[in-house]
Every structure is written in structure tokens, then in C-alpha cells.
Amino acid sequence: MTLPAWDWRLSDLAGIPHHGKTVFSCFSCGGGSTMGYKLAGYRVLGNVEIDPQMMKIYRKNHNPSHPFLMPIQEFKSIPDADLPPELFNLDILDGSPPCSVFSTAGAREDKWGGEYAFREGQAVQQLDDLFFEFLEVAEKLQPRVIVAENVKGMLIGKARGFVSLVLYRLREIGYRPQLFLLNSATMGVPQKRERLFFAASRNDLKFPRLKLEFNEPPILYGEVRQGRGKPINPESRTFQRWHRKRPPDLNMGDVTEREEGKVSNFNTILLKDQKVANTLASSSVFLRDDVPEHISDTDAIHIQTFPSDYDFMDADVQYVCGMSVPPIMMHRIAEQIHLQWLDPK
Incomplete structure (x- = not known):
């Protein structure tokens, strides 16, 4: 194949x-x-x-x-x-x-x-x-x-x-x-x-x-998604906001603007299977839209088109990918x- x-x-x-x-x-x-x-x-x-x-x-x-x-x-x-x-x-x-x-x-x-x-x-x-x-x-x-x-x-x-x-x-x-x-x-x-x-x-x-x-045709997040990501901390405000999101919301800024009257956390992105992923930055936060968890390291590698056998050693995967x-x-x-x-x- x-x-x-x-x-x-x-x-x-x-x-x-x-x-x-x-x-x-x-x-x-x-x-x-x-x-x-x-x-x-x-x-x-x-x-x-x-x-x-x-x-x-x-x-x-x-x-x-x-x-x-x-x-x-x-x-x-x-x-x-x-x-x-x-x-x-x-x-x-x-x-x-x-x-x-x-x-x-x-x-x-x-x-x-x-x-x-x-x-x-x-x-x-x-x-x-x-x-x-x-x-x-x-x-x-x-x-x-x-x-x-x-x-x-x-x-x-x-x-x-x-x-x-x-x-x-x-x-x-x-x-x-x-x-x-x-x-x-x-x-x-x-x-x-x-x-x-x-x-x-x-x-x-x-x-x-x-x-x-x-x-070239777009590649949707659902096509590269793989593995489990780190769960969102259930004690965090991000967890509460994630549960208050609506289907059209693309990031936590949409939630805070509607629910709290101000835009914040716009760099916390909600990734949807049917959309192309946003820019993977070293400092951005990518959350899966359908389950309360972060994207997996494998997702970050795929989104950035790094090779699957790349050795990140002791570095954060998203940092290396996002800076490249x-x-x-x-x-x-x-x-x-x-x-x-x-x-x-």
C-alpha cells in the first residue's frame, strides 16, 4: 500500500x-x-x-x-x-x-x-x-x-x-x-x-x-488523527469552557466571548475532524472537539509532516514541530x- x-x-x-x-x-x-x-x-x-x-x-x-x-x-x-x-x-x-x-x-x-x-x-x-x-x-x-x-x-x-x-x-x-x-x-x-x-x-x-x-486537495484533521491525547484537567477553566462550547466554535475565544463577555484563550484551538488543522505553533494549544483531550504527539507529527521515526529525544514534540x-x-x-x-x- x-x-x-x-x-x-x-x-x-x-x-x-x-x-x-x-x-x-x-x-x-x-x-x-x-x-x-x-x-x-x-x-x-x-x-x-x-x-x-x-x-x-x-x-x-x-x-x-x-x-x-x-x-x-x-x-x-x-x-x-x-x-x-x-x-x-x-x-x-x-x-x-x-x-x-x-x-x-x-x-x-x-x-x-x-x-x-x-x-x-x-x-x-x-x-x-x-x-x-x-x-x-x-x-x-x-x-x-x-x-x-x-x-x-x-x-x-x-x-x-x-x-x-x-x-x-x-x-x-x-x-x-x-x-x-x-x-x-x-x-x-x-x-x-x-x-x-x-x-x-x-x-x-x-x-x-x-x-x-x-x-493540492486539502487534508482534513480526521485523516491524520491517531492515538489518544492527554486529557484536559477536569479542575481547569479550560475543561469547563470545553463543555460549554457549541458546534460552530473554532477556539476558546469564541466560548469566552459568548459566555464571559470577553475574548481570551483564542490560541486554544478546537480541532474538528472535518476541517483542516490550524497553524501548529510551538505555544498554541490544540484540543479535540469531540472528546475533552489534547491532540496526541502523533497528531502533531502528522500535522507538521515530520517523519514518524524522528527522534525528539528530550524535547517537547509540539515545540520542535511548531518551530519548524x-x-x-x-x-x-x-x-x-x-x-x-x-x-x-
């Missing part, structure tokens, strides 16, 4: 034919993008990651040739002579600069210019500078193609000025950038995840305009970049 594309194993990568194109990944987290590139036949040379726990997990699952556990600022300052020569002959430099300051949740403009650490054990950084640090790495390595992923919120309100600066900087370092707002639900991923992708080709290569158009690009989403993009740009024959 042929398994659906979202149901796969890391061991399947051994059967993927390689075409020889190379990738280096920045802000790699658990390697969602890395797995997407590998599914599309690329050789991922290594990664830069600031989080010790995420690097440990990345090394366990991907065995990179050139791992760099350090902030991107330190990596860009490594003398050229001390870097592996193959990094200066890259096909793709990939990166997902941390994007929480551009999220549409909360008073995001208040966070701009501030310094934060995502979690304990990470260095404090000014997050809205990281995209430009990434572009300095691109200027240093001069890959044929740059691919960067970020949140849809970069296209909303004042953040559009930040996007303009990114596009200007890409042109300044010798690249022709394009912007794509893509929804993973149209790309074989059982999740409504809208993300902004920058794809830029080096000026001297004269590549045509890239076309990224996807129209869905592998199948990146697979679709990487495949088209190869077909249209890197090997158009």
Missing part, C-alpha cells in the same frame, strides 16, 4: 535519488527545511543553530557534516579560510530567521528593537536584526539561490517597511528577489499554515521568474527551484 505523502520515515530518504545540488541551513531548529530539501534530492551540508538542545536533536536526526552551534553573528565572523570550502560553492543558502516580533498575535510593534531570548539556554538577541545578519552570511558565501521563510505578519501594517528593506538589501548584495505567500494546505500538508517565502537568485545566473503555484517549516512544504518549494532554476533541462 502506498502511504500518503505526509506519512513517511527518515529511513525513506535513503531511497531518494540525489541530483548533487547543495544546501546550508541557518536557524535550522529541528530540521524541517533540511528534511524538505533532502526529500527533493538535495545534499544538506550543515547548519547554524543557537539552541543547544535543538542542535543535539538536529545532529541526532540529520548527522550534518558541518554543524555550527553558535549565534548567526558568530558564524558570519568566522574567517573565510576557516570555513569548509564547499560552503562557498552552495546552490542554496536556506534560513528561517526568528520571526516572533512580526507575529500578528499581541502588541508586536512594542517588541521591535528589543532584545530577547526565545527560551532558557539561548543567547539574548535583537530578533528583528537577524534577517540582515542572515543576508550578511549570504553576501559572504554568495550562494546561487537564497531561500528565507517568515511569518505572514511581515506583510501587514508597518512591517511592510521591513520587507522593503530586506528586498533592498537582497538587491544590494547582487540578487533578484521574489516574494511568495504560500499556504501549506495547498501543498500536501494537513495544516493551514500561511508563510512568506523570499526566493532570490544571483544576478549573474539570469534565471527566469520562479513560479510557485500549488493546488513543514518538511513537505519545503519539499514542494525546493523541487520547483531545482526544476525551474538549478536544472531546467
Whole structure:
């Protein structure tokens, strides 16, 4: 029996034919993008990651040739002579600069210019500078193609000025950038995840305009649902609200607005079998609509299209998945970049 594309194993990568194109990944987290590139036949040379726990997990699952556990600022300052020569002959430099300051949740403009650490054990950084640090790495390595992923919120309100600066900087370092707002639900991923992708080709290569158009049928939560989830604490307000929900309610914010006169807990999502799952974020709460329990870890793995044999070690499954690009989403993009740009024959 042929398994659906979202149901796969890391061991399947051994059967993927390689075409020889190379990738280096920045802000790699658990390697969602890395797995997407590998599914599309690329050789991922290594990664830069600031989080010790995420690097440990990345090394366990991907065995990179050139791992760099350090902030991107330190990596860009490594003398050229001390870097592996193959990094200066890259096909793709990939990166997902941390994007929480551009999220549409909360008073995001208040966070701009501030310094934060995502979690304990990470260095404090000014997050809205990281995209430009990434572009300095691109200027240093001069890959044929740059691919960067970020949140849809970069296209909303004042953040559009930040996007303009990114596009200007890409042109300044010798690249022709394009912007794509893509929804993973149209790309074989059982999740409504809208993300902004920058794809830029080096000026001297004269590549045509890239076309990224996807129209795969939606995959409903009921098709990927599996196993039992952790029960909702019967002593909690969430449990009480869950029992007061109505069929049209999509999240606990709908319940609190109706029952308590205010909107709260809108990040506590009610997943229905007949609908596509919402964006799986590292901090969101997903509850099953028909039974008072959280989704299972297996659900999170399926929703994010992580492989079933991925070793999360001591990390929270939803955190690793939620911080990553869905592998199948990146697979679709990487495949088209190869077909249209890197090997158009």
C-alpha cells in the first residue's frame, strides 16, 4: 500500500535519488527545511543553530557534516579560510530567521528593537536584526539561490517597511528577489499554515521568474488523527469552557466571548475532524472537539509532516514541530527551484 505523502520515515530518504545540488541551513531548529530539501534530492551540508538542545536533536536526526552551534553573528565572523570550502560553492543558502516580533498575535510593534531570548539556554538577541545578519552570511558565501521563510505578519501594517528593506538589501548584495505567500494546505500538508517565502537568485545566473503555484486537495484533521491525547484537567477553566462550547466554535475565544463577555484563550484551538488543522505553533494549544483531550504527539507529527521515526529525544514534540517549516512544504518549494532554476533541462 502506498502511504500518503505526509506519512513517511527518515529511513525513506535513503531511497531518494540525489541530483548533487547543495544546501546550508541557518536557524535550522529541528530540521524541517533540511528534511524538505533532502526529500527533493538535495545534499544538506550543515547548519547554524543557537539552541543547544535543538542542535543535539538536529545532529541526532540529520548527522550534518558541518554543524555550527553558535549565534548567526558568530558564524558570519568566522574567517573565510576557516570555513569548509564547499560552503562557498552552495546552490542554496536556506534560513528561517526568528520571526516572533512580526507575529500578528499581541502588541508586536512594542517588541521591535528589543532584545530577547526565545527560551532558557539561548543567547539574548535583537530578533528583528537577524534577517540582515542572515543576508550578511549570504553576501559572504554568495550562494546561487537564497531561500528565507517568515511569518505572514511581515506583510501587514508597518512591517511592510521591513520587507522593503530586506528586498533592498537582497538587491544590494547582487540578487533578484521574489516574494511568495504560500499556504501549506495547498501543498500536501494537513495544516493551514500561511508563510512568506523570499526566493532570490544571483544576478549573474539570469534565471527566469520562479513560479510557485500549488493546488493540492486539502487534508482534513480526521485523516491524520491517531492515538489518544492527554486529557484536559477536569479542575481547569479550560475543561469547563470545553463543555460549554457549541458546534460552530473554532477556539476558546469564541466560548469566552459568548459566555464571559470577553475574548481570551483564542490560541486554544478546537480541532474538528472535518476541517483542516490550524497553524501548529510551538505555544498554541490544540484540543479535540469531540472528546475533552489534547491532540496526541502523533497528531502533531502528522500535522507538521515530520517523519514518524524522528527522534525528539528530550524535547517537547509540539515545540520542535511548531518551530519548524513543514518538511513537505519545503519539499514542494525546493523541487520547483531545482526544476525551474538549478536544472531546467
